[in-house]
Amino acid sequence: MLTQLQLGNQLCFPLYASSRLITRLYQEYLTPLGLTYPQYIVMMILWEHAPCSIKVVGDKALLNTNTLTPLLKRLEQLGYIHRQRADSDERMVLIHLSEAGVVLQQQCSEIPAQLVTKLGVEPAALLSLKKLLDEIFPALCEHIDN
Amino acid sequence: MLTQLQLGNQLCFPLYASSRLITRLYQEYLTPLGLTYPQYIVMMILWEHAPCSIKVVGDKALLNTNTLTPLLKRLEQLGYIHRQRADSDERMVLIHLSEAGVVLQQQCSEIPAQLVTKLGVEPAALLSLKKLLDEIFPALCEHIDN
DNA sequence: TTTAATTGTATCGTGCACGATATAATTGTG
DNA sequence: CACAATTATATCGTGCACGATACAATTAAA
Numbered sequence: 001m002l003t004q005l006q007l008g009n010q011l012c013f014p015l016y017a018s019s020r021l022i023t024r025l026y027q028e029y030l031t032p033l034g035l036t037y038p039q040y041i042v043m044m045i046l047w048e049h050a051p052c053s054i055k056v057v058g059d060k061a062l063l064n065t066n067t068l069t070p071l072l073k074r075l076e077q078l079g080y081i082h083r084q085r086a087d088s089d090e091r092m093v094l095i096h097l098s099e100a101g102v103v104l105q106q107q108c109s110e111i112p113a114q115l116v117t118k119l120g121v122e123p124a125a126l127l128s129l130k131k132l133l134d135e136i137f138p139a140l141c142e143h144i145d146n
Numbered sequence: 147m148l149t150q151l152q153l154g155n156q157l158c159f160p161l162y163a164s165s166r167l168i169t170r171l172y173q174e175y176l177t178p179l180g181l182t183y184p185q186y187i188v189m190m191i192l193w194e195h196a197p198c199s200i201k202v203v204g205d206k207a208l209l210n211t212n213t214l215t216p217l218l219k220r221l222e223q224l225g226y227i228h229r230q231r232a233d234s235d236e237r238m239v240l241i242h243l244s245e246a247g248v249v250l251q252q253q254c255s256e257i258p259a260q261l262v263t264k265l266g267v268e269p270a271a272l273l274s275l276k277k278l279l280d281e282i283f284p285a286l287c288e289h290i291d292n
Numbered sequence: 293t294t295t296a297a298t299t300g301t302a303t304c305g306t307g308c309a310c311g312a313t314a315t316a317a318t319t320g321t322g
Numbered sequence: 323c324a325c326a327a328t329t330a331t332a333t334c335g336t337g338c339a340c341g342a343t344a345c346a347a348t349t350a351a352a
Contacts, residue, residue: 002193002255004259006190067337090347090348136275140168170339173340184308204330236317237329297348298348306341310336
């Protein structure tokens with residue numbers, strides 16, 4: 001038996017599985033708003049930076065246009081954003097928040113806290129987890145060449 | 147501005163993004179073997195537990211049959227496994243490793259170590275990350291009702 | 293100032309994830 | 323023994339992810 005290939009000895013698996021499980025937990029709060037988890041991530045970026053180009057959204061979310069273009073079209077259909085070619089540079093599509101998109105931020109404001117409560121893990125553990133991930137994150141980002 | 151909805155203050159985003167970036171890093175080593183990352187996860191389970199039912203694989207990988215059935219069919223087409231209805235209980239499909247599947251384990255044996263090197267993060271940091279995730283994992287699992 | 297390189301977005305194809313549903317085999321109960 | 327409940331797997335539909343490719347708008351260079 002190759003111990004280095006046992007699932008229990010891998011970092012990668014708990015990371016992959018935790019990410020999926022957290023996404024599922026979020027879904028419970030997001031589905032009533034018509035949102036998926038990646039859409040929620042994108043909305044968080046837009047609440048902070050809209051109006052901004054798809055490129056900027058992609059840089060923040062680490063997602064390419066082959067994911068973002070259809071995702072943003074769905075957000076537009078939901079009425080949370082609208083898309084508009086920039087006058088200054090017609091290559092760019094600027095994403096604007098609609099009024100519903102602004103209201104949505106209020107509707108989402110309690111989700112993170114509710115999730116922590118529901119999860120029932122000490123906030124301290126979650127904070128150390130975030131600190132560790134933030135520490136490792138830059139190294140991970142160095143290996144992407146978008 | 148709702149600070150609780152700023153991406154930088156979220157735990158969920160670095161978790162989601164790290165998981166995807168790690169997957170991408172693995173892909174570099176897996177593509178030459180014809181594997182995707184989820185297929186690699188499943189192969190790790192099979193190296194440890196084959197022959198076993200799809201149910202068992204699903205329990206270990208936290209994946210349902212709607213993901214596993216097609217994934218396992220692809221692994222079979224690749225020649226790494228074969229599927230066989232159990233005689234004792236014809237509801238079950240037993241997954242067996244093929245010879246190529248056994249050889250594959252040797253071919254994958256150095257990947258985890260290579261990845262850590264390539265990543266260039268102190269192994270200690272990765273170890274604490276794994277410890278923390280393992281700590282939080284049970285709480286996450288309580289919220290799934292497969 | 294043509295032309296080449298770059299940039300921002302879109303499209304295509306494949307493979308997950310996952311909710312919902314279906315179905316056949318087995319088990320449990322009256 | 324019937325027959326309802328459970329179990330294991332499969333299928334369908336939608337929405338990510340992401341490699342590969344295409345293309346039009348802009349910029350740089352000869």
